[in-house]
Amino acid sequence: MKIIVPMAGRGSRLRPHSLTVPKPLIPVAGKPIVHRLVSDIAKVLKQPIEEIAFVLGDPAWFGEDVIASLKELAESLGAKASIYRQDKPLGTGHAIMCAEPSLSGPAVIAYADTLIRAEFDLDPTADSVIWTKKVENPEAYGVVKLNDKNEIVELVEKPESFVSDQAVIGIYYFKDVAVLKGKLQEILDENIMNGGEYQINDGIKRMMSDGKIFKTGTVDEWMDCGNKKITIETNQRMLGFLEADGEELISNSVQLENANIIEPCYIGKNVVLKDTTVGPFVSIGDNSVVENSTIKNSLIQTNTTITNANLDNAMIGNHAKFNGNFESISIGDYSVLE
Template sequence: LILFPDMLFEADFSVLSNLDADGVMFTKIVDDPSAFGIAVVDGDRIVRLIEKPAEPISTLAVIGIYYIKHMAELYAAIDEQMARGIKLNNEFFIADAIQIMIDHGGKIVPAPVTVWEDCGNADALLCTNRYLLNTGSHQPPMGQNIVIVPPVYVDPSAIVERCVLGPYASIGAGAVVHDAVVRDSIIDDAARVELAIIEGSIVGRGARVNGRAAKVNVGDTSTVAL
């Protein structure tokens, strides 16, 4: 079983217990498949895989969960892929190796997921944050000069003072937020946001943001004065 780490998902793995195939690729229909690998299905099996197609011929995205019954077959396909130099933008993709398995007669079937939230870029991560806040149960902090617009998550060890938080604000452990408005944003552990209005932003672990209104994506331990 191969799982990519930059996602959240809910899937039924019981389909793997009595599998009449060489492998399974978990999939989900998406509106814009150009950022993903896609699968073309004929009957009950996948016949073609295309990585990040410029002109999608399918909306069935391959989401990064694969089951291969005999890993030796995948290893052999990867060896062939590398020997033939099959890559995209100078990168090797596992979908191309699985396509080689299919071309050699392997039966790979699709299986759906009920939930899939991508975390592969800033916009997707914020979307996943909104999903988690909508589906979870959180007790935001109470206190003077704090306005909470649910849903909001604030770690118990965070310090928040004279703030408006939310909707969709997540404040990590040890973070400090004061005299600020934080909407649709993630403030990571030990980060500081002061005298700022931020929206649609990610402030990395230990980073600092100080100043006026902005949309920012600040890496770990960075400092931004607006």
């Protein structure tokens, strides 16, 4: 099994936090988004992963430190890492085709801006599985249309009338991803674009026209990391899931001086908490210092110093300094607000 991860976008909706770190590498509940996504997919697949292909953007943005992190991730799952580049933002179908040498055999394609919780077996009768989540407002999403055999027969973008309540979340399984590759090559050769981009859906629709069987794989939880507000909500939900799983979230190197932690919280290595209450639903990265503060429902990265603060629904980057009265603050890496 292979996993293909297009992640060339810069995550503009998550600025300023994505100005210095690509969005898929931003930690949520102590682990980068793409690391959580790939690890959770591997758990669902329940079979060995031989290769993980990452499609990155501009080398000036996705540099050697990013590549090293992704190779470490692949190796932790017993897989080989392959690195490809998408030089121009020409859509989902184009991004997948940038990994053309890896597009053979069974594979999962997953876009690195979402997190999931799921437990199901892949349907062996299906040529492809499109992972979906039941939503209350399907008119706001791309959804699947099913026949009486629960096979996907159509993809409908933001339907004006009810089609189904199963929204496409951006994770796909292909029994042989080379079939999709062939269809996407046709799309590229014929220069078929939607919204000025080459789309994966156009390749999928051609597979459906050829009679390929598509089924749904429904996830229990679908968490987005699109902007600051949603990322903080995802951090909260993920902390709750990890606590229920019994995962150790607080490093034994945390220094507490008249401090209180209200779980669930993720507290990284060598964090100092002094005259402070942290939690619930707070993540604090390695080597950060928090003094004379109260923090809840917030996401704070590494090497950051916070003093005299009362934070709720805040997101603060790496190497930042904050000393102020703002409650729902959002500041990026290397920022100082005093």
